[in-house]
Amino acid sequence: MARNPVTWLGSPTFPKAAHKALADTQLRQNLRKATGTIRARRAAAVIEMNDWEQLRVAGEQIKDDVLARLDTLLVQLEESVTARGGVVHWARDAAEANQIVLDLCREENANEVVKVKSMATAEIGLNEALEAGGVHAIETDLAELIVQLGDDRPSHILVPAIHRNRSEIREIFQRRMGVEVSDEPADLAEAARVYLRQKFLTTKVAVSGANFAVADTGSIVVLESEGNGRMCLTLPETLITVMGIEKLVPTWQDLEVFLQLLPRSSTAERMNPYTSVWTGVTPGDGPQKFHLVLIDNGRTATLEDSIGRQALRCIRCSACLNVCPVYERTGGQSYGSVYPGPIGAILTPQLVGDMHDPQAASLPYASSLCGACFEVCPVRIDIPSVLTHLRAEVVEAKGRTAESIAMAAAAWMFREASRYEKAQKAGALARFLARDGRITSLPWPGSKWTSSRDVPAPSAESFRSWWRKNRG
Amino acid sequence: MASAREEILARIRNAKVPAAPQVVRGYNRKGPGGVEMFAERVADYRAIVHTVSGVPEALAPLKGKRIVAPQGVPQEWLIDGVTWLHEPLSIEDLDRADGVLTGCAVAIADTGTIVLDGGEAQGRRALTLLPDYHLCVVRADQIAASVPEALERLESTRPLTFISGPSATSDIELNRVEGVHGPRTLEVLIVT
Structure with a gap:
């Protein structure tokens, strides 16, 4: 089987990567400032809610219910999307998903697509696969654009360019857009607006992810801030949405929980500026062709693990990254994956599914087990417990090592x-x-x-x- | 060889995940709500808010401008002195317009959100996306107190857009800056 691109080829193990990152004082400054800002803002957004704990419990239970009935709900989603004029595709792994999207682009004779920020497409390495097939993917989210123009890698789930400060962003924009711009965030945002405007107005195919898919209605939900999502979801003729099979909620009513949990946990807002909901195709409004690509890519294997499967509850808010003392110091790229931080430390190795892979096997150790991640998680993923569970799996996979011999000797000595x-x-x-x-x-x-x-x-x-x- | 669909479904069944307990909805489904809270929370995100008793009088500042008027906008809103743009409109027409005037389907007091569903006085989604200025009229009776109440009032299969303030980003040092791709100015008229 092909290797899972959820980890980056050739990445060093976490301790090695962290060692190098810790020496980068600019990186540590940028991260301390950004995570400090968002931590304070998130706390203020959450304290306003006197029913936050009840919402978290409901979020946990709804997602557990999804995992328990995943087969039925996926089939139901497929039926409702198809009934509304959409086409549903299934992909076992990254390569299969990438091929489906590439074929769809070719069907539309598209050599360029605009993209809404999507973790699923980053996980499967879609941009690289499309490029190899002669289709250029343009990232339209500001942070994704910074990463793409800087020939860089993402370091955060929500803000992939969190490791860059305003003056570094200015430098990248000047170099790649060929414009003079100040380092004021408002000016940088304006530069991105001008740079992408024509692309939005003329590109025929868009690719997006999905925050949620409602099984009983077939509605897909994308939360965003900038309006780049609305542009991609509204103006092109064809829309291709790629989502992990676990991103379901059973009913429309269930969204009421997540539309409260997600914005406050991720951008620390009562509500993010824009949320788009669409169901199949609507004549006269938006793309007239809609494809939904459902990807497994290690999720069904994760589902088999009774302790590890709770990682599939994740709604990608990134609150756990922002509170993690390890993440704050090492940055996201040290994790060698599009999923960094505490959630990455439990999700990535499970999606890779091979504890003999030294890089993936090093990730469950990227934690001091302080538990801050569990406290902020909007769907109550007990990350510390999964970390220790995975560490046990790593030790077991290693067989007889210096560590296991030392542990056996210690047991003999203590008796x-x-x-x-x-x-x-x-x-x-x-x-x-x-x-x-x-x-x-x-x-x-x-x-x-x-x-x-x-x-x-x-x-x-x-x-x-x-x-x-x-x-x- | 089994299809990807069959194989994925078989793997899920093979995982034998035990049934989950009944979901406990112990959170608040209602809230205090009200015009005042809605106005305050829309303004928090730097939208411009006015509470008015009649719409036409409040539209005077649009005079001299080219404003998109979607299907179903009440005749009395279409005041003289404004160049009203009606469908069919091309992407270029929309891009060149000075703004768009709409109603809404539902609003949410708790979060300062307006929701458009493509119905009367709202039009297709591109109409409220390309012009740089969006003026939205909200009737007091359209304001739901909470997110759960709002979702209950909406029809999920219509194309929905939830809008909370003007376009913004938190992508530079995790601080919020207004004004990226969507309308950079959002003005809300609450009619009591």
């Missing part, structure tokens, strides 16, 4: 009090390696530990032996 005391005495000898009470490098196998952190020097005397002497 007998006398063995434990002997070990403590031996351990105390390590004091001679310490400077200022810390050990920065132990001989092998301890070097495995000290390569990335210091160890406090052991005490000269154990508590047990002190107790016996003084109180025993």
Whole structure:
């Protein structure tokens, strides 16, 4: 089977990538400022709601219900979309999905498409696949455009260019658009408006993702801010929407929960500026051809794991990224995937589905397990529990390693009090390696530990032996 | 070989996910609502808001401009001195217009949102997208208190656009800036 493009080919493991990112002081400054801003704004948007916890519980339950009845609901969605003039396609993996979209573009003789920001299409590497097939994809979301023009990679689910500050964005725009522009955000937004206007008015095919699809009505929902989404969803003749099979809600009423949870969790607004809802094709209004591509790409495998499957509740708000102390310091690109941060650390390895892949297997360790992500998650994904569960899977996949041998030795040592005391005495000898009470490098196998952190020097005397002497 | 559809559905069934418990809707489905809250929250997102008793008198500032008037706009709104543009309109016509005047389907007090459904006095979606100025008339009885109340009043299979303030972005340093691709000025007339 082809490798899953959800992780970027050739990415180093998380500790290696993080080590490099931590040395980038500009990156850390940009991230501290941006995540600090959004954290405060989100808290204010949430505190206004006295029923926030009840909404979270309902969000969790609705999504769990979707996962329990996924087959029935997908078939129902297919029926309702088809009844309203849409065409539904199914794709097992990224390659199959990309081929479907490319073929649809060719059918329309399109060599250019405009795109609404979409995690699903980023996950399957659609832009690259289209480019290889001779179709140029133009990203129209401001942050996606910054990433695309900067030949860069995304680093955040909501704001893929979060690692760039205004002066870096100005530099990219001047270089690639050939215009003079200040570094005022309003001027930068204006430059993007002018740059994309003609594309919106003339391009015949648009590609979008979906935030939600309502199974019983066939309605697709996209939330956005800039109006680039409305442009793509309204003006072209053909619309191709790519979505993960888990993005369903059963009924129209269920949306009332998510239209409250998502804006406050992601952009910290009571409501995002624009939300578009369409159902199949409406004669005389908007695209007259509509295709919906449903992608699996590792989701059904994730569904099989009773603990890990809750990652499929995710509505891609990115609140967990914004509160994560690890993400704030390492940035999103260290995760080597379009899904960074705490949700990425549990979703990416499951979509990859191979714990022998060293990069994917390093992601469940990209956390201090502080639990801030769980607290802010609008659909109550218990990220710390899934992280520890996946760590166990990583250890199991490794088989006999220095770590598993050390753990087995520790278990043997702890079983007998006398063995434990002997070990403590031996351990105390390590004091001679310490400077200022810390050990920065132990001989092998301890070097495995000290390569990335210091160890406090052991005490000269154990508590047990002190107790016996003084109180025993 | 099984089709992708059959294979995906089979894999889902094979995962044997246990049935989920009944969803508990313990959240508020109603809210205080009201004209005042709606006006305040629309204004929070830098839309211009006026509360008026009659529409035609409030339209005087449109004089001398080229304004799109969708199908179903009441005759009394079409005041003299404005160049009213009616369908059929091309994309270029819309792009060159100074603005658009519409009604709405529903509004939401809790979030300061107006919702268009392509019905009377709203027209197809492009009409409210391309002109840089959108003037929207909201009747007090169209204001729902909460998101759940608003969704209940809407017909989901119509093309819907929820609008909360003018076009904006949070993409530069996660701070909100108004004015990107959609109308950069949103003005709301609340008729009491």
